[in-house]
Amino acid sequence: MCLTLTAGISLGVQIHQSPSAVIRNTGDNVQLVCTHGQSDYRVMLWYQQSPGDKALKLIGYGYTQFKNDRFKSGFQAVRSKEKQSSLTITNVQTKDEAVYLCAASLHTYFGKGTKLTVLEKDKEITEPTVEVLRPSPTECRNEQRNKTLVCVATGFYPDHVSISWQISGVGVTKGVATDEAAQWMPGKTFYQITSRLKVSEEDWYNPKNQFNCTVNFYNGNDTVPYTDSIRGEGIVFIVKSCIYGAFVVFLVWKLQVCSTQCSM
Structure with missing residues (x-):
C-alpha cells in the first residue's frame, strides 16, 4: 500500500x-x-x-x-x-x-x-555525557579553510535524544551533520551519537566565538538539555601550534638523518 x-x-x-x-x-x-x-x-x-x-x-x-x-x-x-x-x-x-x-x-x-x-530488564535510564572536540590538527593545512567540530554524546539509555548547535548563543543548522540514529554500543549497554559542525576559518579563529552543542535527552518525564562548549582559537595560538608542528616534523627528520649517518 x-x-x-x-x-x-x-x-x-x-x-x-x-x-x-x-x-x-x-x-x-x-x-x-x-x-x-x-x-x-x-x-x-x-x-x-x-x-x-x-x-x-x-x-x-x-x-x-x-x-x-x-x-x-x-x-x-x-x-x-x-x-x-x-x-x-x-x-x-x-x-x-x-x-x-x-x-x-x-x-x-x-x-x-x-x-x-x-x-529492558535490569537497565536504568541514564543521561548522556557530552563533549565537543576541537578540529583535527591536520586541518591546520586544510586548503578549503573549513574546520570541523565534533560533538559526542555517549553513555545514555534509552535513545531519546536530539542535538542542536549554537555559535555565541545563536542556533545554526548550516554545516551540521548528525547521525541518523543513536548507535547501540555492543558490550557497553549504552547508546552513542555524534554530530559534526563545519565552520569557516574566520569563525574558528575568532576567540570571541563560543561553540555550544546541546543534547536534549528525554528521561521519561522531562526533556533535559546537556551542553558542552568550546571557544574559537586566537590566531597567535594557531601560529604557535603550526610552528610547533613544523618543529616536530623537523626534529623527526633530523633524528632519521642522524640515525642513517651513525649506521654507516
Missing part, C-alpha cells in the same frame, strides 16, 4: 497526537491520544513504524465507533469523541518499540507520531 504522509498540519487540517514520547517498563500499559479538527473525517486509523523500517504497518481502524476485532492482538482503540481516538497498548514488550502514528480520513493526514521505548 502506498501512503502519503502529511504530518501535523496540512491544507488547514490539524492532527494532534500526544504524548510525543513514552518510556515504559515491560508489562506496563500505554495510552496514546489523537485528535483532529474535521467533523467529516469519520475514519481514524493507527499505524506502527518499527525501528529502522520505513514502512507503516496498519494496526487497525474504525469509524464512529471502533471494533477492536479490527485491531491486532495487544492493541485496543476507543473513539471517545467524534474527533478523538485513543490507542491502548497492553502488556508492552520490547517487540512493541516503535513510532505510532494516527491518521484521519483517507490515510492522508497524520499526526507527528509517538515514540515508544520499552525498558
Whole structure:
C-alpha cells in the first residue's frame, strides 16, 4: 500500500497526537491520544513504524465507533469523541518499540507520531555525557579553510535524544551533520551519537566565538538539555601550534638523518 504522509498540519487540517514520547517498563500499559479538527473525517486509523523500517504497518481502524476485532492482538482503540481516538497498548514488550502514528480520513493526514521505548530488564535510564572536540590538527593545512567540530554524546539509555548547535548563543543548522540514529554500543549497554559542525576559518579563529552543542535527552518525564562548549582559537595560538608542528616534523627528520649517518 502506498501512503502519503502529511504530518501535523496540512491544507488547514490539524492532527494532534500526544504524548510525543513514552518510556515504559515491560508489562506496563500505554495510552496514546489523537485528535483532529474535521467533523467529516469519520475514519481514524493507527499505524506502527518499527525501528529502522520505513514502512507503516496498519494496526487497525474504525469509524464512529471502533471494533477492536479490527485491531491486532495487544492493541485496543476507543473513539471517545467524534474527533478523538485513543490507542491502548497492553502488556508492552520490547517487540512493541516503535513510532505510532494516527491518521484521519483517507490515510492522508497524520499526526507527528509517538515514540515508544520499552525498558529492558535490569537497565536504568541514564543521561548522556557530552563533549565537543576541537578540529583535527591536520586541518591546520586544510586548503578549503573549513574546520570541523565534533560533538559526542555517549553513555545514555534509552535513545531519546536530539542535538542542536549554537555559535555565541545563536542556533545554526548550516554545516551540521548528525547521525541518523543513536548507535547501540555492543558490550557497553549504552547508546552513542555524534554530530559534526563545519565552520569557516574566520569563525574558528575568532576567540570571541563560543561553540555550544546541546543534547536534549528525554528521561521519561522531562526533556533535559546537556551542553558542552568550546571557544574559537586566537590566531597567535594557531601560529604557535603550526610552528610547533613544523618543529616536530623537523626534529623527526633530523633524528632519521642522524640515525642513517651513525649506521654507516
